[in-house]
Amino acid sequence: MPKLFEGTARQVEGMLSVLEQRWPGAAARLAQDPFSEIGSWKDLTIAPVPEESNVPDGSKRGCSVAGGYLWQTEPPTLVVAESLSARRQRFTLLHELGHHIQSINLELGDALMQAEDSEEFEDAACDAFAADLLLPSTLVRQVVRAGPTVESALELFRRSKASRAAICVRLAEELRSPGTVAVLDSEGTVSFAASRGRIFPPARGSDQSANPLVAASLAESRADRVIQRDDSRIQYSTGHTSDRLYGQIAWCDGLYVAVMVEYGAAWKRFSPPQDGTALSSSASRWEDCETCETNFVVKSICSRCREPRCPRGHCGCTRAAERQCQHCFYLKAPSQFKDASKVCIECSS
Numbered sequence: 044m045p046k047l048f049e050g051t052a053r054q055v056e057g058m059l060s061v062l063e064q065r066w067p068g069a070a071a072r073l074a075q076d077p078f079s080e081i082g083s084w085k086d087l088t089i090a091p092v093p094e095e096s097n098v099p100d101g102s103k104r105g106c107s108v109a110g111g112y113l114w115q116t117e118p119p120t121l122v123v124a125e126s127l128s129a130r131r132q133r134f135t136l137l138h139e140l141g142h143h144i145q146s147i148n149l150e151l152g153d154a155l156m157q158a159e160d161s162e163e164f165e166d167a168a169c170d171a172f173a174a175d176l177l178l179p180s181t182l183v184r185q186v187v188r189a190g191p192t193v194e195s196a197l198e199l200f201r202r203s204k205a206s207r208a209a210i211c212v213r214l215a216e217e218l219r220s221p222g223t224v225a226v227l228d229s230e231g232t233v234s235f236a237a238s239r240g241r242i243f244p245p246a247r248g249s250d251q252s253a254n255p256l257v258a259a260s261l262a263e264s265r266a267d268r269v270i271q272r273d274d275s276r277i278q279y280s281t282g283h284t285s286d287r288l289y290g291q292i293a294w295c296d297g298l299y300v301a302v303m304v305e306y307g308a309a310w311k312r313f314s315p316p317q318d319g320t321a322l323s324s325s326a327s328r329w330e331d332c333e334t335c336e337t338n339f340v341v342k343s344i345c346s347r348c349r350e351p352r353c354p355r356g357h358c359g360c361t362r363a364a365e366r367q368c369q370h371c372f373y374l375k376a377p378s379q380f381k382d383a384s385k386v387c388i389e390c391s392s
Contacts, residue, residue: 050154052216054168055175057151058144065147073176075204077136081121087143089136090122110135112142119143130206134173141169170237174212177205183213190309191217191224193269193291196300207300208235214302215239222288222304223277226295231257234298242285242305245277253278256290260299269293271310275303276322280351287317332357334365334374 062069072080081087090113109131111122121139123132145151145165158164178199186202187195191214199210211224214237218224221240227233231252236244251257256275263270275290289308292301308314331338332353339353350359365374370390379387 050158051164051167051171054145054151054154054164055171057148057154058141058168058172059175061144061148061151065144070176073137073140074179077133077140077176081136081140086118087140088116088118088120090120091125092122094124094126110139112139112146114143114146119146128206130204131208133204134177134206134209137173137176138169141172144172145169170208170212171216174205174209174216177209178203178213183217187214187217190219190307191215191302192310193293193300193302194310196224196302197293197295200295200300207295207298210300211235211237218304219309220304220307222302225251225301225303227251227257227292227299227301229261229298231261231299240305242277242288242303243279246280249278249280251278254290256288256292256301256303257299260292260294260301266294273314273317275301276320277303282323284322287320289314334361 059070066084069080078089081089109124109127113120113122121136121143123135123139125132127135142165145155145168155161155165182199182203186198196207196210196214199205199213200207205213207226211226214224215222216239218239221238221242223236223238223242223244225233225236225245231250231254233245233247233249233251235247238244245251252261254276256270256272259270259272270292272290273287275288276284276286277288278284286305288303288305289311290301290303291308291310292299304314306314306316330351330353332355334357335353335355337353337355339351352358361376364377366377366380366385367374368380368387368390369385371387373387375387379389381388381391384391
């Protein structure tokens with residue numbers, strides 16, 4: 044899930060500058076019809092695929108979108124899942140364009156290399172880039188006056204062609220305290236979320252039905268009602284929660300949109316911080332590492348694959364990159380093999 048990093052706004056400014064240099068006047072055209080605009084370019088191609096599962100494994104995929112960027116093809120290819128809504132397809136296409144723009148400019152590439160988590164920073168910049176194109180600052184300023192609210196999210200949805208995901212990103216940029224803006228399905232499962240500040244967003248695919256704000260919305264029979272709670276809590280896979288948050292949630296054309304903040308809620312006169320109110324499961328959560336077989340208490344979740352990370356640093360990311368030695372049959376890091384050898388250096392010496 045995307046999180047706003049320090050430097051994201053600067054990176055997006057650079058991406059928009061490169062866009063104008065390479066394709067003058069394209070920003071306005073992309074906001075209206077990105078498929079037609081990019082389809083007219085000779086140095087990029089669009090590849091629609093039926094489902095998210097059909098996105099090629101070799102592409103650069105962001106965890107926030109059902110698409111991919113194939114930089115190895117000639118010309119490079121932007122992959123978009125057709126199973127998405129038209130609004131979400133536009134957001135995904137522009138997100139993948141963001142990957143391309145960052146790959147063709149040295150200054151933008153250097154910024155990625157200097158980021159603490161370059162892949163997550165790149166993905167967050169792509170989301171912000173796509174959201175800025177679909178939701179110009181003039182429109183956002185008109186709608187978001189005192190601060191982001193669910194009502195402003197609904198208004199942006201009515202007045203633009205932007206997806207709910209794009210609206211999440213733009214409203215997260217406008218938050219005046221740590222918080223998150225999320226899209227959830229009719230069962231309380233997260234489909235997209237963006238955050239600002241020290242709040243970590245709920246993971247995509249996570250069940251948030253135990254969040255009092257979400258639970259109240261699921262029990263509400265009126266689809267047009269905006270629900271507010273002062274005891275909202277994000278549920279994390281470690282069994283812990285965030286501190287209590289001030290939250291709003293409402294139905295938005297088939298999905299829920301929720302805004303949750305630590306303090307300074309735009310819809311309340313007084314909303315001080317509620318520090319020290321986080322909950323944890325009564326028993327520690329234990330996991331078995333599939334790489335080193337260590338049994339450990341979950342203390343951290345990988346920000347990329349959202350799987351528990353064992354004390355030796357193994358998670359889904361490292362497991363995907365590991366190779367099995369055909370002599371000792373242990374899974375080992377790629378650096379422990381010489382070139383394409385199927386036997387690790389230790390066994391071959």
